[in-house]
Amino acid sequence: MYDALIRYFRSYTSNALLGDEIDLIQRFFSLTKFKKREFFLQEGEVCTYSAFIVKGAMRQYTVSEKGEEHIIKLFIENWWASDYESVLKKTPSIYFIDAWEETDALLVAKTDLMYLINRIPALLEWIRKLDNNFVIDADRRISASIRLSAEERYFDLEKTHPEFIQRFPQHIIASYLGINRETLSRIRSRYVKR
């Protein structure tokens, strides 16, 4: 179970991960299973953990006063589910995070992760690269939201994250793109016909 995590870390770093470092990591990550729709985080809570997804899929979303869900992020294997802002600033989250599929995750507390990063050079290298990737991905999405139409954003997502489109139902993808399910259905049908 921890193999996936160690393999993941290794894929990010040129520093070796030593045996006792691996032991240390395993001590601070705890395996947690989420059933479908089970919450990892609820609105109003301060997020203190990050969840490494070994198997499964999760989503992060807000619920408006009208009860509409707006999906901000989707997470699958080898991704980290967490409300970054809440974790870092210790502020109550405005998001829900729950399991879309039955999910196995390895949870680590923020303080423990900090400790590990300060102790293990490979993890410092990892977190810096991960942060860079987060920024690049986020910038791309912002750029897409400004430059592209709903249709173009869908085809962009198809290119950048085809795994999402295969894995999540259309109404989830629509919400993630900031459009509604009917609009996405029509975008798709326009192109099936040609």
Add this chain to the structure above:
Amino acid sequence: MYDALIRYFRSYTSNALLGDEIDLIQRFFSLTKFKKREFFLQEGEVCTYSAFIVKGAMRQYTVSEKGEEHIIKLFIENWWASDYESVLKKTPSIYFIDAWEETDALLVAKTDLMYLINRIPALLEWIRKLDNNFVIDADRRISASIRLSAEERYFDLEKTHPEFIQRFPQHIIASYLGINRETLSRIRSRYVKR
């Protein structure tokens, strides 16, 4: 001139900045002045520098086939103008970055900055915090683009970055919000009247 930069670094870190570290920093940052509309980066170039803005304002944008400018980011004093993705991945940028106002900036090459970060603990602390802030800011904008209407996004920007609204003309703000200038004009006039 370098005072602003050193003060800025100090504001981010609990580690002291030593005299010889300051000397080292100054050696790698070079003062550059940009006239209005002068480019720091053009589409197709690989971005190898980051620009710390001492005084002035810059913008990052794409130009569509139709010649429309889509503004992705705005930068003012104490911000860093740079195409993060191009710098990190060494890929040609899809963006232009130019000076909106007459701007004084301190430029540093990516490789030099890496060297400084590896040598000066205060700068490692700084870059980690800055990356965190980038992620938090970017996530907020993504969230806003999905959850909020054009009008709500404008008022959100008014709350989170009032300095932008005072400093840049409306059509720039409109572009930054992903709407067109007429729409923003109407949003504003609706609220002036009440």
Add this chain to the structure above:
DNA sequence: AAAAAACTGTGACAAAAGTCACAGTCTAAA
């Protein structure tokens, strides 16, 4: 195996935002 829930498609209409055209104001340069 049946029932319930979740998911998708589509028509009719509504609302939001974009486009085009033009006028008026403000600012900066000659």
Add this chain to the structure above:
DNA sequence: TTTAGACTGTGACTTTTGTCACAGTTTTTT
């Protein structure tokens, strides 16, 4: 101080996207 360019507002119209309603299909649960 005049002139050009940049900026803002607004009306008329178009396009895109959203809303509502309902039907049909697929998946999950009992």
